[in-house]
Amino acid sequence: MRGNNNKIKVNETAMRHSGAHLLAYAVQTLYPNVKLAIGPAIDDGFYYDFDFGDIKIQEEDLLKIEKKMLEIQKNDYPFVKIEMTIDEAKKFLEDTKQPYSLSLLKDIESMGSTNKSEMSKDKSKSGSDTVTFYKTGDFINLCKGGHVKSLKDIGPFKLTSIAGAYFRGDEKNPMLTRIYSVCFKDKSTLLNYLKEREENKNRDHRVIGEKLKIFMISEDVGQGLPLLLPNGEQLKYLLERYMRKIEENLEYKYVSTPILTNKKLYERSGHVKFYSEDMYQIKDKENNIFYVKPMNCPHHHMIFEKMVQSYRQLPFKLAEESPLYRNERSGTLTGLIRVRGPITQNDSHIYVSKDQLKKEFMDVLSIFQSVYTDLGIKNYYFRLSLPDFKKDKYEGDKDMWDFASSNIREALKESHSEFKEEIGEAAFYGPKLDVQIKNVYGKEDSIATIQIDILVPGRMGLKYINKYGKEETPIVIHRSILGSYERFIAFMIEQTGGNFPLKFAPIQIRLISVSDKYNDNVIELASSMRNLGVRVDIDITEEGIGKKIRTASLEKIPAKIVIGEKEVLNRKNTNEWAFTINWREDLKYSNNLSLSELLDILNSEKI
RNA sequence: GCCUAGAUAGCUCAGUGGUAGAGCAUUCCCAUGGUAAGGGAAAGACCAGCGGUUCAAGUCCGCUUCUAGGCUCCA
Numbered sequence: 001m002r003g004n005n006n007k008i009k010v011n012e013t014a015m016r017h018s019g020a021h022l023l024a025y026a027v028q029t030l031y032p033n034v035k036l037a038i039g040p041a042i043d044d045g046f047y048y049d050f051d052f053g054d055i056k057i058q059e060e061d062l063l064k065i066e067k068k069m070l071e072i073q074k075n076d077y078p079f080v081k082i083e084m085t086i087d088e089a090k091k092f093l094e095d096t097k098q099p100y101s102l103s104l105l106k107d108i109e110s111m112g113s114t115n116k117s118e119m120s121k122d123k124s125k126s127g128s129d130t131v132t133f134y135k136t137g138d139f140i141n142l143c144k145g146g147h148v149k150s151l152k153d154i155g156p157f158k159l160t161s162i163a164g165a166y167f168r169g170d171e172k173n174p175m176l177t178r179i180y181s182v183c184f185k186d187k188s189t190l191l192n193y194l195k196e197r198e199e200n201k202n203r204d205h206r207v208i209g210e211k212l213k214i215f216m217i218s219e220d221v222g223q224g225l226p227l228l229l230p231n232g233e234q235l236k237y238l239l240e241r242y243m244r245k246i247e248e249n250l251e252y253k254y255v256s257t258p259i260l261t262n263k264k265l266y267e268r269s270g271h272v273k274f275y276s277e278d279m280y281q282i283k284d285k286e287n288n289i290f291y292v293k294p295m296n297c298p299h300h301h302m303i304f305e306k307m308v309q310s311y312r313q314l315p316f317k318l319a320e321e322s323p324l325y326r327n328e329r330s331g332t333l334t335g336l337i338r339v340r341g342p343i344t345q346n347d348s349h350i351y352v353s354k355d356q357l358k359k360e361f362m363d364v365l366s367i368f369q370s371v372y373t374d375l376g377i378k379n380y381y382f383r384l385s386l387p388d389f390k391k392d393k394y395e396g397d398k399d400m401w402d403f404a405s406s407n408i409r410e411a412l413k414e415s416h417s418e419f420k421e422e423i424g425e426a427a428f429y430g431p432k433l434d435v436q437i438k439n440v441y442g443k444e445d446s447i448a449t450i451q452i453d454i455l456v457p458g459r460m461g462l463k464y465i466n467k468y469g470k471e472e473t474p475i476v477i478h479r480s481i482l483g484s485y486e487r488f489i490a491f492m493i494e495q496t497g498g499n500f501p502l503k504f505a506p507i508q509i510r511l512i513s514v515s516d517k518y519n520d521n522v523i524e525l526a527s528s529m530r531n532l533g534v535r536v537d538i539d540i541t542e543e544g545i546g547k548k549i550r551t552a553s554l555e556k557i558p559a560k561i562v563i564g565e566k567e568v569l570n571r572k573n574t575n576e577w578a579f580t581i582n583w584r585e586d587l588k589y590s591n592n593l594s595l596s597e598l599l600d601i602l603n604s605e606k607i
Numbered sequence: 608g609c610c611u612a613g614a615u616a617g618c619u620c621a622g623u624g625g626u627a628g629a630g631c632a633u634u635c636c637c638a639u640g641g642u643a644a645g646g647g648a649a650a651g652a653c654c655a656g657c658g659g660u661u662c663a664a665g666u667c668c669g670c671u672u673c674u675a676g677g678c679u680c681c682a
Binding site: 022037038039040041042043047049056057058059101103105107108109132133134143144145160161163164166167169171172175176177178180193206210211217219223241270328329331332333334444464511514515516517542543544545546547548549550552553554560562564565566580582 | 608609610611612618632638639640641642644645646655662672673676677678679680681682
């Protein structure tokens with residue numbers, strides 16, 4: 001079975017990569033002076049990077065290019081391999097004026113590949129003497145290969161967008177024009193994919209966040225600085241309470257530290273060196289420099305220093321909910337997911353001795369698993385992020401790095417967690433485990449993280465006395481189960497489409513009066529329910545009931561209760577409220593309940 | 608930050624150089640009702656900001672701010 005799937009995947013990759021050739025062919029036909037860069041297959045299609053020189057390509061040009069592609073495809077040219085020596089290739093690319101291909105050719109000549117990871121894998125690998133080109137009709141392109149037989153084997157495609165992209169992803173290189181396309185085996189798959197993509201827009205946390213009045217962004221307040229509205233703040237408060245209860249049961253100690261910090265602290269921790277670009281700086285009247293804190297760790301280290309003297313106090317677990325601010329590049333800011341602040345992290349630092357590392361790491365893993373199960377979060381995976389020692393970002397003792405990395409790897413294996421290893425993604429102070437999730441558009445984000453810090457505690461001179469009476473430096477586990485509360489709200493919105501579980505719904509019940517005769521009953525009932533800890537609001541406007549139900553449904557309120565003559569009479573007779581409850585479609589509770597039965601349900605869902 | 612698009616009423620959007628529009632929301636009036644939009648009226652917009660072209664600019668041009676997608680995928 002599996003082998004079969006792989007085969008399909010390989011075929012799709014070949015088909016999509018061939019599609020990229022077809023795109024380049026069409027573009028070169030329409031714009032003869034275009035310079036070609038690269039054109040790989042991607043998850044749902046392909047792209048190609050071009051340098052159009054002074055010509056500006058716009059969205060409407062895509063239709064024209066697409067038309068040309070279909071026209072060329074009709075000729076059904078085969079993909080023909082042409083082998084050249086490096087010198088022949090050089091001459092050909094110089095003659096046809098293709099500087100980007102020439103630059104790639106140089107890498108092939110010296111390292112045998114253009115692929116960065118392949119190049120770094122084996123430094124001893126020598127360059128190659130020959131290269132391959134592929135010819136389709138009269139389009140010839142430097143290419144490693146991996147194509148379908150001929151143009152007709154390329155499935156239905158649709159050019160989707162134009163974007164800027166640096167040559168080989170490097171800001172120092174020129175900005176090229178990237179044309180994206182989706183491409184699938186058959187038309188129905190393509191149409192379904194496009195339809196799904198369109199529907200996903202309705203799950204976008206920014207769309208629902210606006211509709212459900214969860215957050216807003218004000219131009220005057222500034223970019224990347226979202227404001228939580230009452231519903232958003234309620235959600236955040238509930239999540240905080242939920243996590244804090246779990247953590248306090250596990251003996252995490254909550255602390256509170258200032259948002260401003262003297263430069264001295266970050267010099268001691270090394271953050272000035274690695275992060276000064278990413279921190280907001282403030283100068284006071286006396287010319288002292290302060291930073292707005294982008295992370296809590298150094299503050300917590302100060303608390304450790306004050307409070308811990310002995311190994312008997314380990315593991316020592318500090319936790320904090322504190323707003324952080326980071327100086328992000330403006331182009332990367334998105335709704336609640338990527339912001340400048342506030343980033344209220346569900347943050348904790350666990351100080352351990354070497355022999356405690358694995359167990360504590362596993363304990364954190366099990367919190368992840370239980371919390372995510374409880375919150376209904378699926379489709380996540382663990383990424384073990386390891387250092388790439390060729391980059392100068394990584395400092396410290398290589399043995400310690402290996403010790404930490406192998407401890408995490410063993411912990412993951414022992415807890416039967418599936419994970420993927422990634423070189424070069426580690427923090428500057430140690431290896432880490434990231435929890436990756438895909439957003440509604442299929443783009444991957446880190447939702448949470450566990451990081452091992454083998455560097456900063458030593459650099460800051462943190463010490464405890466071990467059982468032999470000697471000084472020892474603790475290892476720190478930085479961990480965040482929910483990431484930041486604001487970002488987590490965004491994930492929660494996208495996962496639930498705004499249908500929050502009863503437990504977390506900002507408003508759980510809406511009471512609706514049939515007419516203003518019953519407004520007083522509604523007000524009285526609401527107030528007694530609030531006293532019992534139910535989050536309830538009322539609709540006593542002079543609208544029809546149909547309208548009020550519709551409004552509450554659009555606001556995705558879990559339960560709607562209409563109060564009129566029937567309810568009031570029943571209460572007079574039996575001395576208890578009983579109602580017909582209109583539950584949100586995803587909630588499967590009984591529709592006819594007495595007040596006490598309803599309260600039982602709500603109590604079982606209490607945080 | 609860089610590339611490509613955008614920005615019109617609180618919200619969603621129409622308006623290709625000639626008197627600023629619609630629906631929803633809001634306010635008021637009528638209707639006092641039983642489970643997804645009852646009826647009517649009014650009010651609401653320096654068309655993101657600044658500058659330019661033109662007899663005339665929401666519309667064309669430039670800059671600024673903000674928003675969206677992209678800047679990892681390797682011949």
